[in-house]
Amino acid sequence: MSTPNKVADRYEIExxxxxxxxxxxxxxxxxxxxxxxxxxxxxxxxADDEAFxxxxxxxxxxAARLQxxxxxxxxxxxxxxxxxxxxxxxxxxxxxxxxxMLRERKQLDIGETANIVRDACHGLDYAHRAGVVHRDVKPxxxxxxxxxxxxxxxxxxxxxxxxxxxxxxxxSVLGTAAYLSPEQARGEEAGPASDIYSLGVCAYQFxxxxxxxxxxxxxxxxxxxxxxxxxxxxxxRPEVSPELDEAVRLALERDPDxxxxxxxxxxxxxxxxxxxxxxxxxxxxGTSDYDATQAIDQTAATRAMQRTTVGASPTRVGQPxxxxxxxxxxxxxxxRDAARRSERRGRWGTFLALLAAIAAIAVVAxxxxxxxxxxxxxxxxxxDLQQQIDGLGDFIDQNSR
Numbered sequence: 479m480s481t482p483n484k485v486a487d488r489y490e491i492e493x494x495x496x497x498x499x500x501x502x503x504x505x506x507x508x509x510x511x512x513x514x515x516x517x518x519x520x521x522x523x524x525a526d527d528e529a530f531x532x533x534x535x536x537x538x539x540x541a542a543r544l545q546x547x548x549x550x551x552x553x554x555x556x557x558x559x560x561x562x563x564x565x566x567x568x569x570x571x572x573x574x575x576x577x578x579m580l581r582e583r584k585q586l587d588i589g590e591t592a593n594i595v596r597d598a599c600h601g602l603d604y605a606h607r608a609g610v611v612h613r614d615v616k617p618x619x620x621x622x623x624x625x626x627x628x629x630x631x632x633x634x635x636x637x638x639x640x641x642x643x644x645x646x647x648x649x650s651v652l653g654t655a656a657y658l659s660p661e662q663a664r665g666e667e668a669g670p671a672s673d674i675y676s677l678g679v680c681a682y683q684f685x686x687x688x689x690x691x692x693x694x695x696x697x698x699x700x701x702x703x704x705x706x707x708x709x710x711x712x713x714x715r716p717e718v719s720p721e722l723d724e725a726v727r728l729a730l731e732r733d734p735d736x737x738x739x740x741x742x743x744x745x746x747x748x749x750x751x752x753x754x755x756x757x758x759x760x761x762x763x764g765t766s767d768y769d770a771t772q773a774i775d776q777t778a779a780t781r782a783m784q785r786t787t788v789g790a791s792p793t794r795v796g797q798p799x800x801x802x803x804x805x806x807x808x809x810x811x812x813x814r815d816a817a818r819r820s821e822r823r824g825r826w827g828t829f830l831a832l833l834a835a836i837a838a839i840a841v842v843a844x845x846x847x848x849x850x851x852x853x854x855x856x857x858x859x860x861x862d863l864q865q866q867i868d869g870l871g872d873f874i875d876q877n878s879r
Contacts, residue, residue, distance in 0.1 A: 482563065485506065486554070486558050489515060489565075490506055491506050492507060493505050500524065501519060501520045501521060504517045504518075506567075508553075514572075515567050515570050516550075517565055519563050519565050522563065525557075525562060525563070531564065535555070537634075539555075542555070543608070546600075548598065548600045548601030548604070548628060549604065549630060549634065550568050550621065550630045550631065553567045553568060553569065554567035571621040571623050573621060573623050573625075575617060575618050575619070575622070576621075576622070577617035579622070585685065585715070588685065588718060589752065591681060591685055594629045595677060595680070595681045595684075595748050596749055598620055599742060599748070600741070601630070602631065602670070603742040606673070611668050611669060611672065611673060612633075612673050612676075614633060614654065614657075615631070615676035616679075616680065617684075619633045655693075655699055657680065659676060663699070663700055663703060670740070673741065674729050677729060678690075681726045682727075682730065685711050685718055686711055686714040708730050710727070711723040721753075721755055721760070722754075724751065724760050725748050725751035725757075725760055728744075728760055744759075746759070747759050747760050
């Protein structure tokens with residue numbers, strides 16, 4: 479079916495702005511209020527999924543209630559009688575997305591990154607206090623309104639509408655998986671901490687030009703999220719202050735409880751980090767993270783770091799080395815990063831073996847999805863997959879001690 483020239487007998491389509499697996503966005507004109515708007519037309523095959531349509535309508539209503547300078551306003555939604563296409567009418571933001579900016583420049587300026595993340599944090603904090611979780615924070619949903627000089631978050635609720643429906647496809651998941659929190663990747667319910675993680679991935683990518691975990695498959699990404707530490711931002715961008723590095727990586731902690739308690743707290747840490755200052759949150763979380771690292775069983779690499787020279791007193795396992803009372807958060811973080819990198823190199827052989835095993839499961843899952851054909855994808859038997867995942871978890875525990 480071709481794109482309608484007019485939606486709901488009110489919105490005149492002018493040109494296409496972008497397209498994805500679930501929808502196409504057009505610039506249009508509201509003929510009643512005489513203003514430019516953005517019209518998102520959902521893919522035609524989604525109209526056949528009654529569960530999705532129900533969730534979509536419910537989430538569109540929730541998004542329409544959010545009125546904040548850093549959130550794209552939803553004006554209208556419904557089904558076009560003439561074409562049968564479901565649509566959302568939103569505020570038109572005259573400016574690029576952060577994804578457009580990354581494609582053009584690979585990295586963003588430090589101050590520019592801080593402004594984008596700060597604005598997104600304020601939008602998320604407002605939404606979270608209203609009981610709304612975005613679930614799909616990524617560069618493509620961060621829109622820069624050039625005239626106002628602010629960033630706006632788009633597409634609230636759409637990800638939730640797509641959850642547990644048969645329209646989710648392997649290709650679309652692979653494209654946005656890097657921004658999903660570890661708990662979302664495990665199939666758990668997303669919360670405010672999940673949005674904070676996703677925004678942390680964006681901030682890391684803006685500063686370094688790469689993702690915290692580079693991956694070639696969902697299996698590889700899941701393993702890296704669970705096992706590998708995030709390399710310091712300063713490894714790729716030395717001019718970034720250690721305090722800003724710390725602020726970004728705290729949003730990327732595996733445990734949701736170890737991240738910021740709110741998006742507003744993250745905004746304060748990012749702004750302080752640009753000035754070379756730490757906040758109570760970064761100091762508190764940085765210290766607890768160090769203590770947790772020291773409490774785990776010592777690897778060969780960590781033990782090697784604790785060996786002393788001849789004549790010196792040996793360091794007790796489980797205690798930090800005697801560096802004196804003037805230890806700073808920067809020193810603590812640097813020492814922990816060195817230990818984790820050494821440990822990661824020692825685990826590489828095990829990691830490759832795990833990849834080979836899990837890849838076999840991934841191939842089977844994708845084959846099941848592909849065999850259904852067309853746009854309608856039947857759900858995979860999650861029970862069987864869960865048993866295999868549990869077995870792999872036991873294998874990981876046995877081989878990483």
